[in-house]
Amino acid sequence: MGKIRTISYDAIVVGGGGAGMRAALQLTETGVDTACITKVFPTRSHTVSAQGGITCAIASADPNDDWRWHMYDTVKGSDYIGDQEAIEYMCSVGPQAVFELEHMGLPFSRTEQGRIYQRPFGGQSKDYGKGGQAARTCAAADRTGHALLHTLYQANLKGGTTFLNEWYAIDLVKNSDQQVVGVIAIEIETGEVVYIKSKATVLATGGAGRIYASTTNALINTGDGIGMALRAGYPVQDMEMWQFHPTGIYGAGTLVTEGCRGEGGYLINSEGERFMERYAPNAKDLAGRDVVARSMVIEVLEGRGCGPEKDHVLLKLDHLGEETLNLRLPGIVELSRTFAHVDPIKDPVPVVPTCHYMMGGIPTTVGGQALTQDKEGNDQVIDGLFACGEAACVSVHGANRLGGNSLLDLVVFGRAAGLHIEERLRGGYESGDASEDDINRALARLERLESSTGTESVAAVRKDLQSCMQLYFGVFRDGDSMGEGLKKLDAIGERARNVQIGDNSKAFNTARIEALELDNLFEVAYATAYSAMERRESRGAHARNDYTERDDENWLKHSVYFPLEKRLGKRDVNFAPKTVDTLQPMIRTY
Amino acid sequence: MLVSLYRYNPEQDNAPYMQDIELDIPAGKDLMVLDVLALLKEKDPTLAYRRSCREGVCGSDGMNMNGKNGLGCITPISEVVKKDKLVIRPLPGLPVIRDLVVDMGIFYEQYERITPYLVNDTPAPEIERLQSPEDREKLDGLYECILCACCSTACPSFWWNPEKFVGPAGLLQAYRFLADSRDTAQEERLSDLDDPFSVFRCRGIMNCVAVCPKGLNPTKAIGHIRDLLLQRAT
Numbered sequence: 105m106g107k108i109r110t111i112s113y114d115a116i117v118v119g120g121g122g123a124g125m126r127a128a129l130q131l132t133e134t135g136v137d138t139a140c141i142t143k144v145f146p147t148r149s150h151t152v153s154a155q156g157g158i159t160c161a162i163a164s165a166d167p168n169d170d171w172r173w174h175m176y177d178t179v180k181g182s183d184y185i186g187d188q189e190a191i192e193y194m195c196s197v198g199p200q201a202v203f204e205l206e207h208m209g210l211p212f213s214r215t216e217q218g219r220i221y222q223r224p225f226g227g228q229s230k231d232y233g234k235g236g237q238a239a240r241t242c243a244a245a246d247r248t249g250h251a252l253l254h255t256l257y258q259a260n261l262k263g264g265t266t267f268l269n270e271w272y273a274i275d276l277v278k279n280s281d282q283q284v285v286g287v288i289a290i291e292i293e294t295g296e297v298v299y300i301k302s303k304a305t306v307l308a309t310g311g312a313g314r315i316y317a318s319t320t321n322a323l324i325n326t327g328d329g330i331g332m333a334l335r336a337g338y339p340v341q342d343m344e345m346w347q348f349h350p351t352g353i354y355g356a357g358t359l360v361t362e363g364c365r366g367e368g369g370y371l372i373n374s375e376g377e378r379f380m381e382r383y384a385p386n387a388k389d390l391a392g393r394d395v396v397a398r399s400m401v402i403e404v405l406e407g408r409g410c411g412p413e414k415d416h417v418l419l420k421l422d423h424l425g426e427e428t429l430n431l432r433l434p435g436i437v438e439l440s441r442t443f444a445h446v447d448p449i450k451d452p453v454p455v456v457p458t459c460h461y462m463m464g465g466i467p468t469t470v471g472g473q474a475l476t477q478d479k480e481g482n483d484q485v486i487d488g489l490f491a492c493g494e495a496a497c498v499s500v501h502g503a504n505r506l507g508g509n510s511l512l513d514l515v516v517f518g519r520a521a522g523l524h525i526e527e528r529l530r531g532g533y534e535s536g537d538a539s540e541d542d543i544n545r546a547l548a549r550l551e552r553l554e555s556s557t558g559t560e561s562v563a564a565v566r567k568d569l570q571s572c573m574q575l576y577f578g579v580f581r582d583g584d585s586m587g588e589g590l591k592k593l594d595a596i597g598e599r600a601r602n603v604q605i606g607d608n609s610k611a612f613n614t615a616r617i618e619a620l621e622l623d624n625l626f627e628v629a630y631a632t633a634y635s636a637m638e639r640r641e642s643r644g645a646h647a648r649n650d651y652t653e654r655d656d657e658n659w660l661k662h663s664v665y666f667p668l669e670k671r672l673g674k675r676d677v678n679f680a681p682k683t684v685d686t687l688q689p690m691i692r693t694y
Numbered sequence: 695m696l697v698s699l700y701r702y703n704p705e706q707d708n709a710p711y712m713q714d715i716e717l718d719i720p721a722g723k724d725l726m727v728l729d730v731l732a733l734l735k736e737k738d739p740t741l742a743y744r745r746s747c748r749e750g751v752c753g754s755d756g757m758n759m760n761g762k763n764g765l766g767c768i769t770p771i772s773e774v775v776k777k778d779k780l781v782i783r784p785l786p787g788l789p790v791i792r793d794l795v796v797d798m799g800i801f802y803e804q805y806e807r808i809t810p811y812l813v814n815d816t817p818a819p820e821i822e823r824l825q826s827p828e829d830r831e832k833l834d835g836l837y838e839c840i841l842c843a844c845c846s847t848a849c850p851s852f853w854w855n856p857e858k859f860v861g862p863a864g865l866l867q868a869y870r871f872l873a874d875s876r877d878t879a880q881e882e883r884l885s886d887l888d889d890p891f892s893v894f895r896c897r898g899i900m901n902c903v904a905v906c907p908k909g910l911n912p913t914k915a916i917g918h919i920r921d922l923l924l925q926r927a928t
Contacts, residue, residue, distance in 0.1 A: 144744070145798070147841055148752040162821070199821075206822040209812025209874070211830065211837045218824030244837075250751055251837060258811035293791055322747045358749045439749060442768050563736040606739040609705045612792040615739035 108288075108297050108543070113139045113266070115304040115525055118273045118287060118329060121149035122249070122514035123493025124308030125256040125265075127472070130522020132265040136529060139266040141273055141289055141300065143324065143617070146257045150310055150322040151514065154249025155435060156225060156363030157241035158205075158515070159508030160198040164215060165222035165239040166230065171195040172684055174240060176232045178509060181392050182502025183644035183654065184689040185342070185662060187678035190498045193470050194509075194516045196683075201515045202242055210255040212244050213432075223432070224366040225507040226390040227694070237390060239366075241508040246361050246435040252511060268300075272617055273328065275546040276305065276336045276489070283535045284336070284488035288546045292617065295610025297550065299543050303535050304490060304525045307333065307466060307474075308518065311494040312628040316459035317567075317574040320352050320359035329495040331624025333466050334631060334667040335549070338476050338486060341497040341662045341675065342464035343628070344636035344646050347505055348579050350396040352458025354416040356443035359460070360436055360453060362507040365389040367432050369421040371400065372452065373408040379417075384694040391694035394504040394645045397457035401579050411454060418452035457579055462628075463505055463645065464635070465497035467664065467675065472496065472521025477664065477673065488535050490525060492517040499662065502677075503644020553619055558602035562619050565599045569622075572596060573629050577636055582649040586637045593626075593633055600626045631665045638672040639663055656689055695719050695775060697730060700783040702790050703740070710790065712781075719771070727759055727774065727782065728766035731794075743794040750907060753842030757794050758783040763844040763905040785847040787856070800856045801843045801863065808860060808868040809886065813879035829875035836870035836915060838908050839863060845902035845912055851895045858891035862902035862912030865893060869915035872922065884919075884926055893919050 117128045120142030131138040142149070161171040175195040179186055206212060206220065213221035220242045228238040244251035260267070270292040277286045277299060286301040312327025313319035330340055350371070351360040365371075370389045373379050383399040384391035391399075400417050409415050421429060421436075426449045429437055433448075440448045467475045467483075474489040474496075492498075493514045500513055576589025600622055607615040641655035642648050662675040679686045697717050702710035715734060719725060725733075728745055735741045743766075744754040750768035757766050759774045760781050771780060788796035814823070846852045846861035860868065868887060871877050887893050893916060902912040 144746050144752075144754065145802075145841075148744075148746040148754045150747065150752075152752050152840075153747050153749065203818075203820075203822050207812075207814075207818045209871075209876070211833045211874075212822070214825050214827045214830045216827065218826050220822050247751075247838060250840070254837075261806060262811045322752065324746045435751075442750065561736070562739065609703055609740070611704050612742045612795050614735075614742050618739075 108299055110299045110301055112301040113137050114302065114529055115306065116141055116286065116300055116302040117306040117308055119149070119308035119310060119493070119495070120144070120146035120267065121308065121310050121493065122151035122253055122256060122511065123518040124306070125260055126515045126518025127306050127308060127492055127522045128265045129256065129260050129263055130519050131526060132260065132263045134522070134526045136526050139268055139300070140260070141268045141271045141287070143270065143272045143292070145269050146267065147254055149253060150325055151249045151253040153322060153359065154252070154511055155246045155359060155361035156366065157223060157243035157248045157508050158202060158252065158511035159225060159228070159241045159506065160202045160512055161195065161240060162199045162202055162220060162222070162242060164219040169238065169240065171198065173230055173232060173238065175684070176687060177227050177229055178500065178506055179687045180233070180692055181227045181504050181506040183504055183692055184502065184660060185499070185643065185677050186502030187499050188681045188686060189678045190470050191500050192681040192684060193520070194500050194512060197516050198512050201512070201519055205252060205255060205515060208255050208259045210244065210251050212242060223363055224390060226362050226365070226387070226396070227392045227506040228390070237387070241363070241366065243363065246363055246433045249511065272620065273332065274550055274620060276332050277538050277542055277546045278336055279536050279538045279542050281536050282487065284486060285535050285538045288543070288550070293612055295613060297547070299538070301538070303488060303529060303533060305488055306472065306521055306525070307489070307491040307495050308493045309495045311462040312625065313459045313462070315570065315573050315625050315629040315632065317570040318352065318357050318456070319459040320349055320357055321459070326621035327624045327628035328621065329491065330465065330631070331627040334627045337668050338474065338489070339467065339664045339666045340464060340631050341467040341664050342499060342503070342635070343631040343665055344639050344663060345463035345503050345644060346459060346632065347393055347461040347463060347645050348397040348457040349460035350393060350400055350457055351419055351455040352460070353439065353443045354454035354456050357458050358439055358443045360419060360439065360455060361433070362393070364419060364421055364433060364436060367428065368424050369419055372418050372420055373403045374410045374414065375408060379403055379408070387694035392504055393507065395694055397579055398647060400457055416454045416456045419455045420452040421448040422450055422452070461505055461510060462494055463497070463501040463503065465495050466491040467662070468492070468496045468498050470498065470520055471524030472517060473524065477675065481673065490521050492521040503646060549623065553605060553616070554608070556602070556604055558604045560599045560603045562603050562605070562615070562622050565596060565603060566622055566625065569596050569625060569629055573632070577633055580647050580649055581636055583637070586633065590633050590637060593630055597626055597630065631667070634670065635663045635665050635672055660689060695771070696779045697734065698779065698781040699734070701793055703792055724770045724772050726767055727769045727771060727780070728755055730771060730780065731766060742792045751840060753840035756785050756842040756844045756847070758786060763848045765842060765844070765907045768907060785843055787847045787853040798843060801846055801861070804860045804864040805841065805867060808864050809871065809879065809883060810867050812871065812874060812877055814876055815878055823876050825875055832873045833870060835910055836866055836873060839866055839910060840908060842907065844905045844907060848901040848905045850899060850901070851897055855891060855895055859895035860887070860892050862916065865896070865919060866910060866912040866915045869919050872919065884922055887919065888923055893923065
């Protein structure tokens, strides 16, 4: 490929969604020379699709609300494998991070007192589960993600962040001292391949819901950061933990916010029964997402599904009235009409559990520092590499994320990564240079693709990958069928290494980008499948028919997938919050 | 169905051309235009277009379909196809990079020009700045803009003066901050717009309102800005 151009920054953030832009803002505001590299214009990032809100104990709806209650809910929601130090940090710093967003201009909905409007969401309680349902999710109607993402972009424009828009990061560059010293990236418009050198590389590349056939995720959610980390030989954590959102629109997969149920909507089966009363007598439709999604699947399996195929359930909203729906859920009214051909003011919306969120990711400290393990299994820092947001596993969501906690995760840990990196750089952190060999190693994948004589089409392999994951690694899992799924994945991986782009031009070559994304989808899918097979228990979103119980003796642990050895290790969960007592694992009921 | 598609690859084509493709639409399905493009791309990977959320909130896939701007992902073919024919072109008035991908540079520059962020020089309180529901309501119909550029690229005034006329999208956002009770820079914002071109090139044609995929009304917002500018002048 010959010698390529080098551009240098002190810090680079890969990804222009909520986490990436919050990190970039923090760095830019503290004077660090930072570039945000993003494959789409920042406001096209998937954060834009978040609807219901950002959960945080700002004590608006309830003046006595307490971040410790939020912490309790989050730990319980995680089925006890969320790290308590990280959850404590998120819930306690959260209010400050949310107020900062408001000060930047985020147009939150308001209460009569002029404060930020908060709505009830699933898994929320007062007084450590003893005080009934809480209303803790701060909302801008049902367009909170859109409002948040645009506000962060605006704040970055104000702050003067450098954006490399429509640049696609291909792989990490690692030098001989095992430091990460930047990325290889392609400027999509011109096709130029560049080495972007940096002392700190932050992966904020979001999720990878596109490994499943049915997902609420944007088409761009292909797990690029996870793929890059795995190819560089770094491990990923809890990859078997995928959240299926109870209410994806049947057929289309587009999301209908949990805020619908927060505002009083509920699910019914073909008999018109509000079935969640049977599965979760207290929280009902606002139980944890994993619980609701499983209940829906059971209803369908037992023959109480709706429609001609009896393969979905209905979300009833009409009783909320036109005024409330238009004021609190205007986006949902619009989406239902467009994608379900249903007017929720009159008729219920057909919904199915749909892949929504990746709880796992690159293991990090609270400050976003990426981690691996040494030979003895101790945490070891990866010099120069950081991660935040959905791509990271810090881990605040454990085995099941609570609604509204992803937006909080983004801003709290995007900010924390920025703070931490700034401190390290100010402390004089320097990394070595990359040799030509180091750069060439990171270019190898692109070169293989360019000179491929393969015959497989990217679209066909991607479709088969998505069907395989949907069929064998969905809401309910089973050892035998997962074994079959893994075998199929091996064959799909072989084909993925044998694709033909079918377009060798330079300018805005989206075929090339999609081929590169396919590699990342495969990396994520394989790590997911392998981890799911090895975790022999049921916990949170990971429900197995052959191991139906939670096994705290063996699996009150993070799983850690090592790509080079193809091995699943374990890592201790943090049970040591700094200012409050440890929350001990209990049986999880709603 | 016959799809007539605007094609241009700067490395191969001296000029853009329309490519006619006969496409079988799976029976019983009302596909979105974006789904049609995906089917075409499966057959011909060289076709270039932008897309992301596929649900009408990210604003990536603004395009011109049978003569009208809109988002491919939320435009059902039943709504646009006439006589079994669908003509897809890039957004008009912007330089074409390739196929349906346009250079949005001037559009973003006009957005950046209007100081697209909240300005408030008073010290921030410990909690949020308070805002009444009534004041917050003034932002409805403004903040929802997704920067898809359907409106500005449907606007003859923007076609003529893209460097000097802010255009409907930028002006909608200008008014979003003018209307925000928390913003303290109203005077500076109006000064920045007070010239014969930035706002007053709007001729009230209302193409922007006709095409906005989010149902927003830039013309109305521009009217409010005019009023503020005129009040200020008297």
